Amino acid sequence: MDDSSTRPRSSRSTGSARLTDVARVAGVAPMTVSRALNRPELVSETTRLRVQRAVLETGYVPNRVAGALASSRSRLVALLVPTVAHSLFAEVVQTVMGVLAPQGYQVLLGLTGYTPEQEETILETVLSRRPDGIVLTGCRHSTLTRQRLQSASVPLVEIWDMSDDPLDMLVGFSHEAVGRAVAEHLLARGYRRFGLISADDSRARFRVAGFVAGLEDAGEGEYQLREVGTPSSMPWGRDKSAELLDSHSLDAIVCSSDILALGVLAEAQSRDLSVPGQLAIMGFGDSSYAAASFPALSTVRIDGAAIGLRAAEHLLQRMAQPTFERAARTLDVGFEIVDRDTT
Amino acid sequence: MDDSSTRPRSSRSTGSARLTDVARVAGVAPMTVSRALNRPELVSETTRLRVQRAVLETGYVPNRVAGALASSRSRLVALLVPTVAHSLFAEVVQTVMGVLAPQGYQVLLGLTGYTPEQEETILETVLSRRPDGIVLTGCRHSTLTRQRLQSASVPLVEIWDMSDDPLDMLVGFSHEAVGRAVAEHLLARGYRRFGLISADDSRARFRVAGFVAGLEDAGEGEYQLREVGTPSSMPWGRDKSAELLDSHSLDAIVCSSDILALGVLAEAQSRDLSVPGQLAIMGFGDSSYAAASFPALSTVRIDGAAIGLRAAEHLLQRMAQPTFERAARTLDVGFEIVDRDTT
DNA sequence: ATACAAATTGATTGCGCTAACATTTCCTCG
DNA sequence: CGAGGAAATGTTAGCGCAATCAATTTGTAT
Incomplete structure (x- = not known):
């Protein structure tokens, strides 16, 4: 029976369909719906289809906030650049997102301006979202910033610079x-x-x-x-x-x-x-x-696209294998003097 | 007493300091810590300082994922543009973020390319984060996109275009x-x-x-x-x-x-x-x-900065007063023909 | 048929926080 | 000096989901 008419809701609920609503409509347990959506290979073809239909019927949109809390995986990558009003950084943003989006990661963008103070502030709010990875422009950070990054132990790529002691991974040029x-x-x-x-x-x-x-x-x-x-x-x-x-x-x-x-x-x-x-x-x-x-x-x-690409790739690899290879990995993408008509 | 040595932790915990850890160190209830951090005006000066000290001592970084789930306020604004590799959109991103960041909102960036299909995909993942507001480029959306936006009932500003029947608010030009x-x-x-x-x-x-x-x-x-x-x-x-x-x-x-x-x-x-x-x-x-x-x-x-500015302002207003003024608000920022030396 | 493993599904619990309400403390004033 | 109200703090109960382990079904070999 499909008596989906009455469902008790606390005053704190948002009102939109939840996993349990889909489960009721599909006639399965909530956990099965979760699996059907996130790890379909663990679910039989028939239930997967029933769940799919129930999702459409209920207009269910997964709540990744709750998902992130339950699984401690946010599927969020923080990308911190000084500005996007500069084509080089815009290119980095564009490329990083192009690589990460197909892998199911969303990007939390942070603009740090060019000051360590702003970087510090923004990093704190960014860390409060518990991102799965961070791409950070530059290698010179305040002590507090370095401390926070280290204790957060989030996969990290510093970009756009070179350093002898990167915090984690590094893709840039000197x-x-x-x-x-x-x-x-x-x-x-x-x-x-x-x-x-x-x-x-x-x-x-x-x-x-x-x-x-x-x-x-x-x-x-x-x-x-x-x-x-x-x-x-x-x-x-x-x-x-x-x-x-x-x-x-x-x-x-x-x-x-x-x-x-x-x-x-x-x-x-x-x-x-x-x-x-x-x-x-x-x-x-x-x-x-x-x-x-x-x-x-x-x-x-400067090949901003290359930096973005390699940074995103490194990050993906590290996020997939969190424990593997804690040794710092540094990549120098170099630069090229373009001799046109003003020199 | 301050016996902060032993604290039981389930295997699912992340290991970093939580609100309760701060509370124990400060000698107050968790809720008081929450208030001290989020609504300091509700807390006495002395406890506020004690909490502050405990935060520093524990290295506590708030978990806004949990906070968002509990309060149904994500403090996240989704910003969807075709690309940031175009200076006009980069300018919009820059301005929107400049307005929202000081108000405590973080920006989830989405690049939709120029196709409705990508917009559809990205909108779904974006909505799953339960943003408090959305800035969306363009007025021509797929039916599914419109449906989703309407049923999500999130404050929304469409930008960069004009339309006779905007979904919610609109800032752009024809x-x-x-x-x-x-x-x-x-x-x-x-x-x-x-x-x-x-x-x-x-x-x-x-x-x-x-x-x-x-x-x-x-x-x-x-x-x-x-x-x-x-x-x-x-x-x-x-x-x-x-x-x-x-x-x-x-x-x-x-x-x-x-x-x-x-x-x-x-x-x-x-x-x-x-x-x-x-x-x-x-x-x-x-x-x-x-x-x-x-x-x-x-x-x-085209004054991208003006579009970003006004869009962000409209959004802030709507987010502050969710129920007020559901009538559509449209703003045409116009354009200007700049007659230089090639015409 | 029976035993056993593999595949599939389900029930329980807690992630870390805040809304909502309950309680205590503090202050004011007759 | 005690009533009454405001200010400050505490308690309880979820938010919606996935990790974990338990239970069930299915398939396979004997």
Whole structure:
């Protein structure tokens, strides 16, 4: 009999169909419904179909909140990036989600800005959701952040950076190496007097440090540094380059992002400086528009998709085998200097 | 007494500190700890401090999964966009999160691609988390999607589109109106023979339809349409414009995104066509690089930040007052034709 | 047929928290 | 100084699901 008319409900219930409702309609035990939905291979074909029909009839939508509590598996991955308003991080988000979604993981997105304080706050709220895995941008975290991550013992991938002692897994590239490579590249092309325009975030600073180290190693070149606030934008690039050009005689300006470089380019054009004849310009990121600017922007290409892909894959592997391989795994995806028409 | 040495734990427990552990250390009831953390105004100053100290001592991180189950409030907002690899949607994500995070809401991100099927799948998994609110891109949903949204009765904002019968709240602009406005604008400038390069997503198609309607209303102009796949890219723009220019004599090419327009621009330059003298080009979106291309790209500006902001605000209001004002609220944020140097 | 293992289904219990109500403590005022 | 109410705290009982183990059915070999 199917007397589904009366069902007692406490005042705290949400009112929507539950597992037990489906079970009653299908004429099986709640546990069997749970299995039919989550581990169909444990259930006979006939009951599976009956359950399926009952689900449709009741309009049942599983409550994964309850499921997560009961099983201590949230099927949630936290993804923490500074921003999505930057195409490189957007690419990472896009790729990570593309890999995780088919595996049944949902993504809890967190924007940390560029400050450790915000990272700390957001990490706490994120951990309270008990994610099965975390992808975290950067390797420099506050002490509290490191403590929390360690005691949470959640599979973790740090991305977008290199470190000698990652907390768990790591997929990225060395910002210092980028800076050095750019320095060597530009020195080789004969540029000597550099302006540096850098965002005030820690990774951009590492690239600057690498650049300076590159000059020192070569024993050549001099530089002027200007920092800009976040988010980087064309006006920042334009203003700071104007400042630099007004006060110094420069061969080249190196920027911590393509968008800043575009601002520099605009400033150069407004001064009728030939690029790269009178002023060379170097960006960072190889954004989609870098190739389309005129002249086409020289820059450093970072493969955000590769980082996202590998990070997600590592995470999946670790989540599937939580105990296996606790040794840190580090992957350097490298970078590439793209020599277009501004250097 | 503080005999916190032995605490019985079932095999199903996760092992980390719970509310009861904090309560024992603080010497109060679990419920008091819950209140001290979630509704501190209900708790005396002294106990609040004792609880705070106990939290630090135990390293307690609240389990919001359990909290959500018990209270039927997840403090989760689902945000569904086609992609974040497009700066306009990234801007929406950025803004929505910027508004919601300070209010204690976390964001569950879903990428729907541009297909109703994916939207359907993702919506189901999203609903299983029992979000307190949903921001959904677009107004055209499958029947199942509409049913699910209605029976879930979750505060909902549809964005990025206009509709006469929104499911709940709506913040966007009319794609048809964009198409018409572009048609009128270009006709007024004397262009008559148009190429249209459009992505194969429904909203881009509406803009095309609007454009065509604009031509028909004016009784002037002719057009050739080419559709491209997603994601849009410079090569798509370049290839399709080459195809169009090879077979037709055109005054202007209208694209469904700036990145396509950049491809058209590249093709025009490779053919030594003067822009806009021999070929005018129109983009869509006013991406950051539109102003930086050479010549600077004419386009249609959409204020993604405004959409995200208003959508989040509407959602917050509705979530705070679930029963109040069930009447649909619609907001048209409009758009603006940005006339730069390619038209 | 009978015994035994494998496959399938069911009953119980608890994940960690908060709603709802009960109780105690504190304060105010006649 | 005790009544009465407000403020603070405690107790109980789930939220909806899956881990666990028990019970049943099915299949198979002798």
